[in-house]
Amino acid sequence: MSLLEQIKENLIKGKAKEVKELVEKAIAEKVKPADILNQGLLAGMSIIGERFKNNEVYVPEVLIAARAMKSGMEILKPLLAAAGVQPKGTAVIGTVKGDLHDIGKNLVGMMLEGAGFRVVDAGINVEPDKMVQLAKENSANLIGCSALLTTTMTNMKLVVEAVKATGLTGKVRVMIGGAPVTQAFADEIGADGYAADAASAADLAKKLSGVR
Amino acid sequence: MQIKNFIVIGENIHCTRVLKRGGNLVDEAAQVIRYDDGSGKHKTLPIPEILLKSADWENGKIKHCVAAIWQGLYGQGAAQAAGCDYLRVMAAKQERSGATFLDVNVDEFSLDLAERIKAMQWTVALLQSAARAPLSIDSSNSDIMRAGLKACARERGRPMLNSISLERLALLDVVAEYKPAVVASAAGAKGLPSTVEERLNNLGQLIPQLTTKGLQMDWIHVDPLVYTISTDPNNGKMFLDAVKAVRAKYGAAIHIIGGLSNVSFGMPARKLINQVFACLTVAAGGDGGIVDPLQINAGILQKLDETAEPFQLAKALLLGTDEFGLNFIAAHRAGSLG
Numbered sequence: 001m002s003l004l005e006q007i008k009e010n011l012i013k014g015k016a017k018e019v020k021e022l023v024e025k026a027i028a029e030k031v032k033p034a035d036i037l038n039q040g041l042l043a044g045m046s047i048i049g050e051r052f053k054n055n056e057v058y059v060p061e062v063l064i065a066a067r068a069m070k071s072g073m074e075i076l077k078p079l080l081a082a083a084g085v086q087p088k089g090t091a092v093i094g095t096v097k098g099d100l101h102d103i104g105k106n107l108v109g110m111m112l113e114g115a116g117f118r119v120v121d122a123g124i125n126v127e128p129d130k131m132v133q134l135a136k137e138n139s140a141n142l143i144g145c146s147a148l149l150t151t152t153m154t155n156m157k158l159v160v161e162a163v164k165a166t167g168l169t170g171k172v173r174v175m176i177g178g179a180p181v182t183q184a185f186a187d188e189i190g191a192d193g194y195a196a197d198a199a200s201a202a203d204l205a206k207k208l209s210g211v212r
Numbered sequence: 213m214q215i216k217n218f219i220v221i222g223e224n225i226h227c228t229r230v231l232k233r234g235g236n237l238v239d240e241a242a243q244v245i246r247y248d249d250g251s252g253k254h255k256t257l258p259i260p261e262i263l264l265k266s267a268d269w270e271n272g273k274i275k276h277c278v279a280a281i282w283q284g285l286y287g288q289g290a291a292q293a294a295g296c297d298y299l300r301v302m303a304a305k306q307e308r309s310g311a312t313f314l315d316v317n318v319d320e321f322s323l324d325l326a327e328r329i330k331a332m333q334w335t336v337a338l339l340q341s342a343a344r345a346p347l348s349i350d351s352s353n354s355d356i357m358r359a360g361l362k363a364c365a366r367e368r369g370r371p372m373l374n375s376i377s378l379e380r381l382a383l384l385d386v387v388a389e390y391k392p393a394v395v396a397s398a399a400g401a402k403g404l405p406s407t408v409e410e411r412l413n414n415l416g417q418l419i420p421q422l423t424t425k426g427l428q429m430d431w432i433h434v435d436p437l438v439y440t441i442s443t444d445p446n447n448g449k450m451f452l453d454a455v456k457a458v459r460a461k462y463g464a465a466i467h468i469i470g471g472l473s474n475v476s477f478g479m480p481a482r483k484l485i486n487q488v489f490a491c492l493t494v495a496a497g498g499d500g501g502i503v504d505p506l507q508i509n510a511g512i513l514q515k516l517d518e519t520a521e522p523f524q525l526a527k528a529l530l531l532g533t534d535e536f537g538l539n540f541i542a543a544h545r546a547g548s549l550g
Contacts, residue, residue: 014536059442059478060536100404103443103477125403150319150328151352179228180320182267196271 003031004039007072011044014064016071023072033079037116041069041076045114049199059107062198066110073113087118089209091142092134094122096159099152104178107198108144115202117142117209128158135163135172142205145191147178156181157189173208177201213491213518218510219433219467219500221348221372221395222311225302225339227281227320227331230273238274245276249301250308257283257298258291277302278321281331284338299335300342307343310509313372313393314343315502316360317350329359336363348372348395348502354383361390374502375435378414381421388425395469395502396422397435398454404437411436411454412461419462429465433500434458438470441485441530441537442478448489448530451475452496459497468493469500472508475530479537480544483507487516488526522549 001009003026010018019041026036048065051057091112095105102124109119120138122131135143143163147153156176163172173192176185186194193208195201206212231237237246243264244256260282263269276298283295303314316339321331328351336347346369349360357373364371375395376383379402387394396418398411405411415434422432436454439447455468470493476485490501490508501508517523525543528534543549 058480058537058541059440060538061541063443064536064538100399103440106443149352150323154323183270184267185323 003029004035004043007036007040008044008047011041011065011068011072012047014061014068016064016068019068020071020075023075027075027079033076033083034085036072036076037080037085041072042114042116045069045111049111049114049202053197053199059103062107062110066114069114088116088206088211089142090118090120090138090140091144091205092120092122092131092138092140093144093146094126094131095124095146095148096152096155097125097127098155099147099149100124101146101148101178104148104198105144105146108146108177108195108201111198111202112144112205115206116211117202117205128155128162131159132162132166132168132172135168136166141172141209143172143174144201144205145174145176147176147181150180153178153180153185156185156191160190175201175204175208213495213514213516215491215494215510215513217499218310218490218494218508218513219312219469220310220505220509221313221315221374221433221469221500221502222306222309222345222505223315223471223473223502224306224504224506225277225299225314225335226317226350227275227278228317229275229277230268231276233269233272233274237276245274245279245298247298247301249297250305255294255297255301257294258287260287260291275320277318281318281321281335285331285334296338299338303339303343303345306505307345309505310511311345311505312500313348314339314345315348315350315372315374318356319351319353325353325355328353328356332356332360333363336360340365340368344368346371346393348374349392350374354380354386357383358386358389361386361392370431372433376418376422378418384421384425387422387427391426391431393431393433394422394427395433395435398437408450408454408457412457415458429462430467433467433469434462435470435502436468438472438474438489440477441475441532445532445535445537448475448492449532452492452531455493455496455498467500468498469502470498472501472503479529480541481522481526481549484522484549485526485529485540487513488523489530491516491518492527492530520550525549 007022145156175193176191177195183194193204195204280295280298318331372393375397377397377399400414476482529537529540
């Protein structure tokens with residue numbers, strides 16, 4: 001098995017220590033940082049995402065895979081920056097104002113990072129203006145809003161409006177998700193996209209960013 | 213284990229609940245939901261046109277309580293009768309399984325508040341014609357809460373308000389007006405507690421405000437807040453520690469419950485995890501849960517074999533010794549959880 005295959009396989013199994021060592025080894029063997037990222041770490045996360053979408057793996061397994069990815073990324077990050085490898089995009093994610101649920105939002109964050117995005121986590125109970133401000137500060141091209149309650153999902157509309165009000169329409173796309181959220185609701189409030197689960201959110205983010 | 217009383221707040225009549233298209237209970241060709249009325253008789257509930265056009269249906273799901281309430285409210289003839297019957301059967305099943313309260317949540321019936329209020333009023337009236345157990349009015353909106361409590365007939369017992377917390381103190385007026393039993397959540401004014409101390413602090417601020425409004429201690433059902441074990445191995449033990457601490461601080465009269473099934477979100481074999489968690493909750497000093505009475509009640513818990521391997525595996529998961537539940541998941545894949 002090639003080194004990159006091994007990175008991928010160990011990441012899928014959530015073996016953080018092994019992934020870290022293998023990434024170090026790959027760097028020592030002069031494998032290109034972009035290849036370690038794309039064919040090793042992201043390839044592994046993409047398989048985890050697919051399996052999660054199909055209910056073949058469970059939340060803790062996604063968690064430890066994401067942790068393994070992080071352990072590899074920590075070493076890889078400076079090299080990627082030096083080699084001029086850019087993230088696929090930057091997403092500010094948060095659970096909307098009034099809502100304190102963060103499991104779904106955190107899973108989306110993991111999947112976005114696993115798809116090569118930089119993720120800025122705004123946390124829970126986030127004011128619409130705060131989301132937009134963070135998007136500006138980080139030159140984000142995406143805002144991801146999560147809500148678990150019908151009473152708070154309406155606050156997603158405020159985020160869409162805040163994006164408009166700051167003249168960021170077209171520059172920053174808003175994607176939404178959460179148990180009560182639907183495509184119809186996304187259309188109604190003028191959001192740029194809706195994803196039904198965390199893995200689909202990563203696919204949507206790529207689509208909205210025009211990357212593969 | 214010895215379990216005398218377990219307060220079951222039956223959580224099934226909830227508009228978020230979905231059935232899967234392609235599952236046994238959904239007949240896609242005939243566009244009906246199948247159910248049996250408890251006597252073995254097979255019946256069907258027609259799925260309203262409006263739900264066949266919904267994104268849920270497209271995504272392979274149907275919110276069955278929404279379907280039943282919609283037919284009951286707006287359906288014609290046999291469809292309308294089926295909507296009512298479906299809910300009556302659900303209520304009767306839960307009551308037969310030992311539900312102390314029947315929880316009603318219509319927050320996802322519609323995006324329109326007036327529609328949701330109407331759905332709550334109608335559903336309360338319907339359920340009261342089907343079951344004797346008092347209702348637990350469950351909503352994140354105070355207008356719906358008020359409408360639900362108002363519709364409850366007091367002679368059948370004290371209804372429940374689910375839930376009040378420091379972030380929802382506006383409900384104190386509703387508490388004062390209706391003197392309901394309450395679920396008192398340990399949520400803070402500005403976020404969820406992450407330690408046992410924060411939980412105690414929040415409850416320490418909330419509970420005196422409830423008793424000031426005339427609630428007795430044994431009307432209060434403290435929910436120390438259950439977080440999912442799949443995202444943090446400490447979450448099970450932290451809840452159990454909080455249960456112990458609340459019992460120690462407030463004494464025997466107060467009730468301690470929790471949305472116990474939250475603990476197993478994202479895990480396989482959820483029923484087993486939930487049942488074992490209920491046992492551990494009782495052992496820690498709790499006396500109830502917002503649960504499915506068909507899966508968790510005093511009788512079921514009493515019969516669980518604590519020495520069996522599946523029980524022990526779930527217990528290790530819940531106490532955080534099987535970190536991230538990897539042994540538990542492996543046992544599930546090997547088919548050894550039963």
